[in-house]
Amino acid sequence: MATVTFDKATRVYPGSTKPAVDALDIEIADGEFLVLVGPSGCGKSTSLRMLAGLEDVNGGAIRIGDRDVTHLPPKDRDIAMVFQNYALYPHMTVADNMGFALKIAGVNKAEIRQKVEEAAKILDLTEYLDRKPKALSGGQRQRVAMGRAIVREPQVFLMDEPLSNLDAKLRVSTRTQIASLQRRLGITTVYVTHDQVEALTMGDRVAVLKDGLLQQVDTPRNMYDKPANLFVAGFIGSPAMNLIEVPIADGGVKFGNSVVPVQRDALSAATDKTVTVGVRPEHFDVAGPDSDLGVAVTVNVVEELGSDAFVYGTAQIGGEAKDLVVRVGGREVPEKGSQLHVVPRSGETHVFSTSTGARLSD
Ligand SMILES: Nc1ncnc2c1ncn2[C@@H]1O[C@H](COP(=O)(O)OP(=O)(O)OP(=O)(O)O)[C@@H](O)[C@H]1O
Ligand SMILES: [Mg+2]
Secondary structure, three states, X not given: OOXXXXXXXXXXXXOOOOOOEEEEEEEEOOOOEEEEEOOOOOOHHHHHHHHHOOOOOOEEEEEEOOEEOOOOOHHHOOEEEEOOOOOOOOOOOHHHHHHHHHHHOOXXXXXXXXXXXXXXXXXXXXXXXXXXXXXXXXXXXXXXXHHHHHOOOOOEEEEEOOOOOOOHHHHHHXXXXXXXXXXXXXXXXXXXXXOXXXXXXXXXXXXXXXXXXXXXXXXXXXHHHOOOEHHHHHHOOOXXXXXXXXXEEOOEEEEOOEEEEOOHHHHHOOXXXXXXXXXXXXXXXXXXXXXXXXXXXXXXXXXXXXXXXXXXXXXXXXXXXXXXXXXXXXXXXXXXXXXEEXXXXXXXXXXXXXXXXXXXXX
16 A cells, blocks of 8 residues: 655646646545546546556656656556556456456466455455456446456556446446445545546545646545635536626625625735625525515526425626526425525635635635
């Protein structure tokens, strides 16, 4: 087992001037499950491939435990990788697929068999060991790919979107299995996904990347409660946080007819006349059409989830039409076309600088 350190690790692809990964700094603890998340092209796979030794590092360093592995070939890094296209060998049984790396490494047959059986037990694959991959479901194949990594007993697991070939339901159950398996094995894991729900549910910590730059690395709770900037605020959470540019008022911010108190420090740190306030859909106080609270929202669409519902509506804020998402109770669902009045719940707002995007509130 080992820690993993990205120490200002940079990758500039040949022919490009802009780094695909720019001075990435993350320290991953021994046994930690770290998720790299961000939109397509932000540098997730490149970061993982640098750690795997599949991509040159053009600046900074990468360490596994105390070893500087920056320029070591992949085979000397003691890592195992699970890819999106896990490409099992079709002509080999599940057992042979799982034991293949050990066979290549010259491990004797009895020991391979023992390790494969152990891994199969952990992954609930024992009864499939003699089958060929084509006779397995997608989820079972995915577990075989995991098994192939587990039998090598590496110091670090690397996974690049390993669930993206599975259907939505299987993805949810398999992500729980992978997370609990990782916890049981205690092997330091770096996991890449573009899916922020997957990131929040699986990771001990989550690292958000954008354009090759690390935006924030934090626990899922902190990532949700205290996003460091406007990008993270809009990226983490579904439906996304409402981000609304509002004028600064005495003691707070002006939100339609209401002044919403926000932290004094946040406003004194603001350099603009406005700030951008973030409000999660579940953090609005909602009143009926007769209220003069906050702003009036005209309901466009209601998404009913049973326990609650998301109202997608439009409000006039600062002379412009602004789309808002508001969560309401499942039994208090408004009609399409009707009006609600909403005001952000005091203490649940996030304040960001409109010009820099940086978080101003605690
Ligand atoms: N071999 C390559 N040569 C040149 N540029 C590359 C190469 N591989 C990736 N890039 C560029 O580097 C950037 C980061 O790519 P990367 O594959 O790391 O993104 P990603 O976050 O994994 O995206 P996705 O979610 O789509 O898999 C992108 O702009 C991509 O076009
Ligand atoms: Mg990728």
